[in-house]
Amino acid sequence: MDPFIAGGKVNSYFYNAFLKLWNAGIKDDFLKLKNANPTFELWVTGHSLGAAMASLCAAEIVKSGYFAVNKTKLITFGQPRTGNKDYAEAHDLLMNYSYRVVHANDIVPHLPTDGFENYRHHESEVWFNNAMLTSESEFIECDEDESKLCSDGVLDLSIDDHRSYYGKDIMTWALNGCKY
Template sequence: MLRYLSFSFLISIASATSYDDRLADFALDFAAAAYANDPSKCIQKHGLQMAIQTKVACDSTYNQCWAYIAYNETIVVTAVRGTQTRLQLITELVETMSAPKKSFPSGGSVQRYFYIALKTIWKQGFGQKLSNLTKTLPKAHFLFTGHSLGGALASLTSSLFAHNHNRTITSDRISLITFGQPRVGNMDYATGHDELVPRSWRLIHRYDIVAHLPYCYESLFSRQCSSLYNHGPYHHGTEIWYPGEMTNSGYLYNMYRICTNTPLNEDRSCSNSAYIHYNVADHLMYFNKSVSDYGEAGCPV
């Protein structure tokens, strides 16, 4: 029954063009599963099977990046693990602040740490496996997801996938849903990503600080993000801000804002307006679940 319901649900959401919180709830299981040494329980919960799982040292201090692809005949899910250790977080921050951005194939420039991590994962057969699945599953929907660092790498993966397959996969068959995703690249990257993956939603839980890192350049006369002639970090679309607790008491599914005001993709009336409250605790919790603990526990009902 679970398998049948999952298929019916996925068919219905695959054609949706606007944000669907049911799809976000579905995606969270896969983003959380990336934290587990064995993500099979979360994957099988939705009737999918593993296509490939990668664990590889991906930075200068040999922190590991984990990623996997799961699929059924309806959907292919690519999920990447978030930051796992304090050392990995420090490495990310140091490289983000000190290393120049890297040009990205889909357009613009991205943070060097994220670029190197994706390149390392891609070489483990990830890109080839996705290409193979476009041929064996010609009607499937491709969903990319991740939490924290995993969200940044999912963003890059979705952009690169859409760029590489723009002649064979239409944009309505590609979605990105991330949780607490940091800024990935500059405004040119954001623009290119939005063109390639218009079905892209960045969930931000209340005062999640990681969603505001690395800090954007702010305009001189107001606290709003500026592209600073394309040099500064800048988000792509579309922010979905949950300003409350994301609990069953009323914020789980119906209390969110779709942030499309100015500046584009850096809506100053959404989470950017709450800068004095930013904290780490909200980064760890999405849909009332500790993301990493939930995944490690096998995504229990």
Template sequence: VNGYFLNGHLVLWPPVEQVLKNPQYADYKVVFTGHSLGGALAALAAARTAKQGLRPGEKITMYTYGEPRVGDAQFATNFDSMIKDSYRVVFRRDIVPHLPACAKDKTWFGDGETSRPCDINILNKPYHHSTEIWYPDSMEPGSHYIECTGEPRGEDFTCSDKLKFYYDQSNSYIWDHRHYFTVRVPEYGKTGCDVAQPEGKPGLFENV
């Protein structure tokens, strides 16, 4: 597991564990969610909840948005075996889900228009758990999305993993990371989720 994400998890876990152990909520299902770093922390909390037996896997659901790679292929395999109801939403060319970089399959040769697939067989390198939900164009209501269940598992090469990223387009990748379902995260949250202010309060980050 990535050390930075793990340190954050260890700081935040005690009050979460306290709630999960409260007999008052023993029969409740649990939904973990988060954006960006929050997505990584949600994944670690969901995995630990299942691993410690605080909830059975069928009572755990996870939705993350722009989640980076949390652990390696072994972590991903263990996560997928414990938690089936897990969805990593990725918007268009959001670059954060492609960080930290996975180990690429060096035996694969394409047409130069796409990246290379991640190699699940290389140990101790970043690798995603399942299941990516990719919105390749827009996140307006009714927009087309793809449930990415192909190969390699967790890193379906027919979805966002096939994208190549270029330095001179980095601003657009960051824009995609900061905008999910037509609102700017987290500035939208700071308004109390005011639908009249999807970009947050006027004057904040106007040029980003």
């Protein structure tokens, strides 16, 4: 694990992947767009590895003062545990609007396993214990880092639920150039 600017330690693989993209041009593009659109909100999102990187990105942007916290929104899908308990707590204090969406028995949000090297999720989880096929699909919101009332209480985990969010096969969608 590597120390993170916002606090705590984060998974080295996730952090290195984020830094590689951030330093290869995303930071410069972000700053240009931010300066060209000063009244806009910033929405940061991703699925799976992209979700872990989005979590790091939003925290980096707010902690570095690149964007106001009250205008920064983070929503991730199928996010693995990205850092340790200190990172989760620092993230919770830093971000005002942060939601991790989890589909039913998705296995990836349970990785690395709870307790392994002190990995911990940050707030808040929105758990759909259903197929997520309609806008009326019921969900449970758990406003804590880990909760047995949300997906942390699931024992029968599935990779299929990781591949499918809102009735769309994420892998097929990505391979089709994000077009359905």
